[in-house]
Amino acid sequence: MRLCMVGSGYVGLVSGACFAETGNDVVCADIDAAKVARLQAGEVPIFEPGLGPILERNRAAGRLRFSADVAGAVAGAQVVFVAVGTPPRRDGGADLSAVDKVAETVAANLTEEVVLVLKSTVPVGTNARVRRIVEGAAHRVHVVSNPEFLKEGAAVEDFMRPDRVIVGCDEDDALARQVMARLYHPVSLAKDRIVWMNPASAELTKYVANTMLAMRISFMNEVAVLCERVGADINSVRRGVGSDARIGPKFLYAGPGYGGSCFPKDVQALADIAHEHGVGAELANTTHRVNERHKGLLARKVKARFDGDLRGKRIAVWGLAFKPRTDDIRESPALTLLDVLLSEGAEVVAHDPEAMSHVRPLYDERLRLVDDAYAAADGADALVLVTEWREYQNPDFERLRASLRQPVLIDGRNIWAAYGLGAQGFDYQGVGVQPT
Numbered sequence: 001m002r003l004c005m006v007g008s009g010y011v012g013l014v015s016g017a018c019f020a021e022t023g024n025d026v027v028c029a030d031i032d033a034a035k036v037a038r039l040q041a042g043e044v045p046i047f048e049p050g051l052g053p054i055l056e057r058n059r060a061a062g063r064l065r066f067s068a069d070v071a072g073a074v075a076g077a078q079v080v081f082v083a084v085g086t087p088p089r090r091d092g093g094a095d096l097s098a099v100d101k102v103a104e105t106v107a108a109n110l111t112e113e114v115v116l117v118l119k120s121t122v123p124v125g126t127n128a129r130v131r132r133i134v135e136g137a138a139h140r141v142h143v144v145s146n147p148e149f150l151k152e153g154a155a156v157e158d159f160m161r162p163d164r165v166i167v168g169c170d171e172d173d174a175l176a177r178q179v180m181a182r183l184y185h186p187v188s189l190a191k192d193r194i195v196w197m198n199p200a201s202a203e204l205t206k207y208v209a210n211t212m213l214a215m216r217i218s219f220m221n222e223v224a225v226l227c228e229r230v231g232a233d234i235n236s237v238r239r240g241v242g243s244d245a246r247i248g249p250k251f252l253y254a255g256p257g258y259g260g261s262c263f264p265k266d267v268q269a270l271a272d273i274a275h276e277h278g279v280g281a282e283l284a285n286t287t288h289r290v291n292e293r294h295k296g297l298l299a300r301k302v303k304a305r306f307d308g309d310l311r312g313k314r315i316a317v318w319g320l321a322f323k324p325r326t327d328d329i330r331e332s333p334a335l336t337l338l339d340v341l342l343s344e345g346a347e348v349v350a351h352d353p354e355a356m357s358h359v360r361p362l363y364d365e366r367l368r369l370v371d372d373a374y375a376a377a378d379g380a381d382a383l384v385l386v387t388e389w390r391e392y393q394n395p396d397f398e399r400l401r402a403s404l405r406q407p408v409l410i411d412g413r414n415i416w417a418a419y420g421l422g423a424q425g426f427d428y429q430g431v432g433v434q435p436t
């Protein structure tokens with residue numbers, strides 16, 4: 001099939017590459033001409049494990065092209081996917097201007113009957129809104145909702161082996177159903193992965209899934225703070241709770257608060273949708289509030305450790321991406337930490353294996369970024385771990401103790417909690433674990 005993927009970011013690029021991998025003829029289009037030029041030159045503009053070889057293979061086979069001419073790319077496609085950003089507005093709702101723009105471009109440029117698939121995360125009612133935009137087009141436009149569930153860091157694997165594929169379309173729209181079933185057939189060979197529903201249900205499913213996951217994290221983060229006060233251990237509580245088959249073990253890890261481009265905005269957007277329809281969304285609102293407060297936890301720990309005065313202190317930070325295996329820093333709790341440390345007069349030296357080039361433009365020379373994790377710790381009064389990259393999991397603690405000015409370790413992910421670091425001369429704190 002001839003596909004056009006509009007928006008070539010984390011979702012669009014992975015989806016476009018994977019659809020090309022299964023034999024489709026794909027154009028990835030984007031208004032960001034610099035990004036398109038890099039893609040055309042064979043560069044991979046984001047860090048996403050496994051993506052590079054798929055892009056290269058399919059580009060070489062002629063099944064995958066990149067274009068900054070969105071109107072031209074849309075013309076001639078049988079299926080147009082919308083994978084543009086839907087960032088939060090100031091009031092918490094989703095900004096749909098890019099989605100509207102793509103719909104207008106499709107309506108003005110299509111050359112045949114087309115299936116228009118909304119892959120961006122969009123509020124309930126967007127499918128209907130897009131139908132109104134394309135109403136007067138020269139050919140029929142079948143509007144389908146197909147929210148994406150891939151996770152950055154495991155996006156290719158998630159796309160190729162999805163838990164489920166949500167498709168929201170009219171029951172009597174035979175063409176749309178046939179196109180979607182065929183596109184996702186290669187990832188459904190072992191088991192039919194498509195869950196069919198109406199568009200409003202598909203739109204809502206995405207927000208509910210992300211809010212449910214965010215809620216679990218926020219709840220465990222609150223419990224972690226309680227653990228510290230009552231002499232309990234969050235990892236024991238997590239294992240005890242997660243072994244209940246009704247609850248399950250995933251998304252129960254306490255940490256520095258959730259970040260990324262999805263959870264924060266989707267939780268707020270769900271609350272906004274509910275508010276707009278006159279319905280309460282107390283759990284979503286509270287989840288957001290708890291997370292906002294919790295994102296300050298690591299900074300509070302650092303400040304408390306130095307009696308509230310960070311002037312003249314050097315703090316090392318390991319991990320800036322909002323989670324490992326991605327270079328994405330959007331809403332990363334590491335940025336909250338950096339902001340507080342710098343505003344309180346600390347000197348900050350940070351390291352991240354992939355995200356430093358995105359952080360550099362955001363700060364002045366008071367933030368030093370170094371290529372070697374141990375160099376960040378050199379002469380520091382404390383080392384704070386924010387993102388649990390694999391290379392931080394089992395560092396040379398002897399070397400760290402020798403290079404830190406004070407042997408203070410604040411472990412925002414509890415990855416060193418089992419090592420008995422207190423007995424090895426460190427002043428160790430995790431999140432919801434007792435100091436060792």
Ligand SMILES: NC(=O)c1ccc[n+]([C@@H]2O[C@H](COP(=O)([O-])OP(=O)(O)OC[C@H]3O[C@@H](n4cnc5c(N)ncnc54)[C@H](O)[C@@H]3O)[C@@H](O)[C@H]2O)c1
Nearest residue numbers: 007008009010011030031032084085086098120121148152
């Ligand atoms: N990142 C994730 O893990 C993830 C997972 C599931 C769903 N989503 C959703 O998918 C959507 C895209 O997310 P993302 O992380 O890929 O965003 P992104 O910011 O990485 O990519 C969006 C791309 O769209 C392009 N764009 C913006 N307006 C455009 C226009 N009018 N025409 C063409 N291109 C345009 C931008 O230049 C950018 O390259 C969002 O709605 C997001 O909520 C993201």
